[in-house]
Amino acid sequence: MSSYLRLIGFGPTGWGEQLLLAALMTLSVSAAAYVTGLVFGTLGAWGKLSGSVAARRTAEFYTTVVRGIPELLVIYLFYFGGSQGLTGLARLLGQSGFWGLNAFMVGTLAVGIVAGAYQTEVLRAAYLAVPAGEIEAARAVGMGRLLMLRRILFPRVLRFALPGMGNVWQQVLKESALISVTGLAEILREIHIGAGSTDRPFDFYITGFMLYLLLTTFSGFVFRGAEGWSLKGERQVVGMRA
């Protein structure tokens, strides 16, 4: 046990510092991917709900394709294809040399776009859950589009979407592990390096296991707290509160 603590801890021979930094990297790349996903999800939901056939078709295509293809392939597309595209673009602009996306940007974009497809469905369903009467009432008292969006739609959609948004976050957190294939120093990457450079791979992997469990459990609590907070104004049956 004490030799395990020496290996994982913060001592001179310990990996504690690297693992802590790696956990921060996992959190930051997940956060960046989640925000990207929110942007794509909002656009997707807007497309699916819009009256324009072209927008609806595009959004439909986006969610169908992205949800049917392994995330790993999407990461490869951005990792290898990003440099392919950018180098080509640089040639056109008269630049030479090799251009590419860095691992953090690849991860953010790839995981974000995948998360956006799931977020699209979450936000679409949440929008449809807002009672039509509330929107009519807002119109009846003379609210303009923007004011109604800010005062009525945004808070209502957020409240209905929160549970689903929590699920997407958990998914992003777990998928961020795949970015390790690009060499980004997040948890799985550091764990893998540690496991490969000592004769105790199991100790490292089980540590990574616990780190991820810690992150998912903790963020589960945060989202449940947010859900409870968002239900403050709801009439509810006893015991329904999250």
Add this chain to the structure above:
Amino acid sequence: MLFLADTMVKLLAGVPLTLELTFISVEMGAVLAVLLAVLRASVGVGALFVRFYVFALRGTPLLLQIFLIYYGLGQFAFVRHGLLWPFLRQPFWCAILALTLNTAAYGSEIIRGGLQSVPPGAVEAARVSGMSGVLLYRRIILPLAIRQALPAYGNELVAMVKATSLASIVTLMEISGIAYAIISETYRALEVFICAGALYLLINFLLSRAVAALETWLTPHLRQARV
């Protein structure tokens, strides 16, 4: 165009392995999932164990689970000298084991939802007519629960097809593994992505169609009457 056709032919060679990984782990995973769900419905240590199992496997990335089994277990001498070592040293069986344990965790929750949806009246009626134990499960509870759980299980199936791509990271040459090899040889990521993506989409499309057909077959009472 020639490159696309050439790539497609190379990728097609990976389809059998992708399907093999999917079906072996989904079948074993489904059996384990039913056992876990029934255990979860019981009282006592078993239910507690299942809760922890589901919590641990759903809260961590699958890739880490694969690494833990493939690279991690070899640390222990008793594993290396054990009976299962001929299996555990092969990436194929490690991937199968990780995928099975993972899908069993998600599947058990889906089946649990199905079990909870069985109307108490149906169980009571069965008990009144003298059924109990295994017969009750086989004739009443499981058919109703499976019918309810089927759509969600279809989603899990699609997720598993996608998850098999991770086996390529432990050197298995299924569709994604071959795709990676072609990309790193030619650096034509977009073309390879389109071909491999199309294959996965086709597999997932056919699978979800099959599940939908099975669902229609299992719910004759919900079908529209022919006019």
